[in-house]
């Protein structure tokens with residue numbers, strides 16, 4: 001903890017501890033639910049220098065101390081040679097933590113500038129290159145898992161991006177096999193709220209590296225969805241939690257994807273499937289209270305819940 005943090009008032013310290021506990025518990029819960037970390041794993045923690053990846057590393061280091069399984073962490077940053085990238089920040093920070101780390105230097109910035117005509121979006125080529133480099137390094141470093149710092153709000157935003165612009169009900173999985181088929185990618189912050197991470201990063205005073213060094217414009221479609229979700233969060237507290245719960249509670253027989261669910265085989269002998277047709281009934285929902293759900297109060301009185309193998 002930095003000098004400034006040691007000067008936190010008692011009330012601030014109490015709130016910080018509560019926040020840290022909540023992020024730890026939500027992370028531990030996601031790790032357990034998706035079996036993200038197993039005995040002997042060597043986790044490559046991708047560190048961009050943003051609030052999310054700093055928080056992820058911090059929480060994984062903290063969970064490692066009390067986890068019932070033995071795993072190791074290696075923090076990895078890719079220096080893409082963007083103009084003004086402050087090269088000394090991450091090594092200094094990581095050395096102060098005493099964590100194993102590697103800074104990879106690859107000038108993807110010039111490649112992207114070279115290949116993409118001015119005014120066109122650079123992100124897809126940039127992220128493809130970055131992904132390839134990270135996968136290659138994960139192999140060289142003997143990493144068994146690659147951890148990314150996406151959180152619950154990223155997952156929900158991606159769902160809406162895909163629905164609004166891609167015609168697909170598809171979000172961002174907490175655990176997946178990489179597109180080259182060689183790695184398991186995990187998102188330990190999948191249950192953590194962005195607003196908690198913002199507060200936490202602020203209190204921890206991480207040496208954040210700005211994310212606009214490449215000069216790319218923010219994704220306007222994502223920004224619009226973020227705004228919509230933030231508006232809902234203010235107007236209807238609990239809605240975002242309910243939305244996230246719906247991603248974990250999918251009923252394929254009541255959607256219309258005939259490749260996902262075998263509608264063709266339904267006949268009178270199939271019996272009632274998932275409650276049958278209540279399409280014409282007056283719908284009544286007991287809104288999931290924010291207090292009932294992950295990411296809000298649910299794990300505050302943690303003693304009530306046997307949350308995780310790892311926490």
Ligand code: SF4
Pocket residue numbers: 122123124126127211214215216
């Ligand atoms: S914002 Fe910049 S660094 Fe990030 S993916 Fe896009 S081009 Fe690459």
